[in-house]
Amino acid sequence: MKKPKLPRLPKQSKTYVAVLAVLALTAVGCSEKATKGDGDTKDAGGVKTGEGVTAKAITLGALTDMTGVYASLGKSVTQAQQLWAKQTNAAGGICGRNITLTVRDHGYDPQKAVAAYTELEPKVLGFAQFIGSPFVAAVKQRIDGQDKGLVLxxxxxASLLGSPYVRVVGATYDIETINAIDFLLTGKRIAKGDKIGHVYFEGDYGENALTGSKYAAAQAGLTVVEQKIKPTDNDMTAQVAALKQAGVKAVVISAGPRQAASLVGVAAAGGFNVPIVGNNSAFAPQLLATPAGPALMKDYYIAASTLPIGATEAGPAQLAKEYTAAYPKDGLDNGVVAGYTAGKVFGEALKKACADKDLTRAGIDKALLTLSAYDTGFGITQNFSDPAAPSTRESVIMKPDNKVPGGLKVVRPAAVSKAAESFKTGG
Known part of the structure; x- marks a missing residue:
């Protein structure tokens, strides 16, 4: 029997691609339904409802990583969203209903991630969280073709762009990387003719960031020296040696916090003193208490699409206070801002859908398109009117600092570089 066509995935290791392909194919088969929620059901107020919505509750899913490579991030994102839901419910809920968050930990494992999506999809209105680009990509065909539930x-x-239902909150990795390299260029840390290193995870995340670094390099007359790694690679000794031998003047890292700490620490120990800049998920404040801490605070930088949790502006300052009160035993990091921001975006779409008397999946998707200049309160206005575009092209550049709550301070405010402005993402 001829196999159905699978969704196109980014280049990854053969084993990884095979696992995701089998999972995606299996998931499609076991998720097929005769009908989806059609919005025929209406409450007493005439509001259409569908999956995940009852007279008293709106249930959202959260597919997170609390035990894998992004465990610290996943915990912060999830707790921040639980805080958002609690605050929303205390204020009367949305459309007369409480927000319920159903959480599953996939541990950054592809089989668990797809299985968790398959389990929760029929029970929830949409997903306020789904960690892991490869895992979202593995079910994107289902989301676009039949499920049609909003996923943040x-x-x-950038491979996630173009879907009316999978909506990226913030700049994509390629644009974020272009802005990060621009920071090094404008700060005269690198110049035309220089080589820059790029250490990156195989797969969707790292290779999309690499697209950005190659574009930025072409625009500025730089050469990129590539070092591909796996999420299970924690020792960056070999990568540092290769980059030092190549004579790079700066390094970009598109990986996790562990890899970033190893890269920065090994480079410092070997006298390889070059600036290193990472994507938004390549840092955790817990790293500042490790032997790599001093090196991270010396010449390491992070690009992101929100102000850090330690910023003095009203939004981050208030959230830091509220999160600390709710979770006094847990520290602050930028996962708190990312999770809370996604919750607020989903909540704003719910409020608009309620006003339109349509709490179905179609109603939520339509409502999100109207948020063309949404101020989340965390430094960058987001535009969700075009599914083919990221919600912003701006990035904030931050530097580790153990004296700041959350461990990051702003060294360049939100801005978009000329190269990032002209770049055709996904192209």
Whole structure:
């Protein structure tokens, strides 16, 4: 029997691609339904309802990583969204209903991630969180073709753009990387003719960031020296040696916090003193208490699409206070801002859909398109009117600092570089 066509995935290891392909194919088969929620059901106020919505509750899903490579991020994102839901419910809920968040930990494992999506999809209105670009990509065909529930991934790959239902909150990795390299260029840390290194995860995240670094390099007359790694690679000794041998003047890292700490620490120990800049998920404040801490605070930088949780502006300052009160035993990091921002975006779409008397999946998707200049309160206005575009092209550049709550301070405010402005993402 001829196999159905699978969704196109970014280049990854053969084993990884095979696993995701089988999972995606299996998931499609076991998720087929005769009908989806059609919005025929109406409440007493005439509001259309569908999956995940009852007379008293709106249930959203959260597919997170609390035990894998992004465990610290996943915990912060999830707790921030639980805080958002609690605050929303205390204020009367949305459309007369409480927000319920159903959480599943996939541990950054592809089989668990797809299985968790398959389990929750029929029970929820949409997903306020889904960590892992490869895992979102594995079910994107289902989301676009039959499920049609809004998904706000904690993932910023350009391959996720174009879907009316999978909506990236913030700049995609390629644009974020272009802005990061621009920071090094404008700060005269690198110049035309220089080589820059790029250490990146195989797969969607790292390779999309690499697209950005190659574009930025072409625009500025730089050469990129590539070092591809796996999420299970924690020792960057070999990568540092290769980049030092190549004579790079700066390094970009598109990986996790562990890899970033190893890269920065090994480079410092070997006298390889060059600036290193990472994507938004390549840092955790817990790293500042490790031997790599001093090196991270010396010449390491992070690009992101929100102000850090330690910023003095009203939004981050208020959230830091509220989160600390709700979770006094847990520290602050930028996952708190990312999770809370996604919750607020989903909530704003719910409020608009309620006003339009349509709390179906179609109603939520339509409502999100109207948010063309939404101020989340965290430094960058987001535009969700075009599914083919990221919600912003701006990035904030931050530097680790153990004296700041959350461990990051702003060294360049939100801005978009000329190269990022002209770049055709996904192209």
């Amino acid at each position: 991934p904690q993932a910023w790959s």
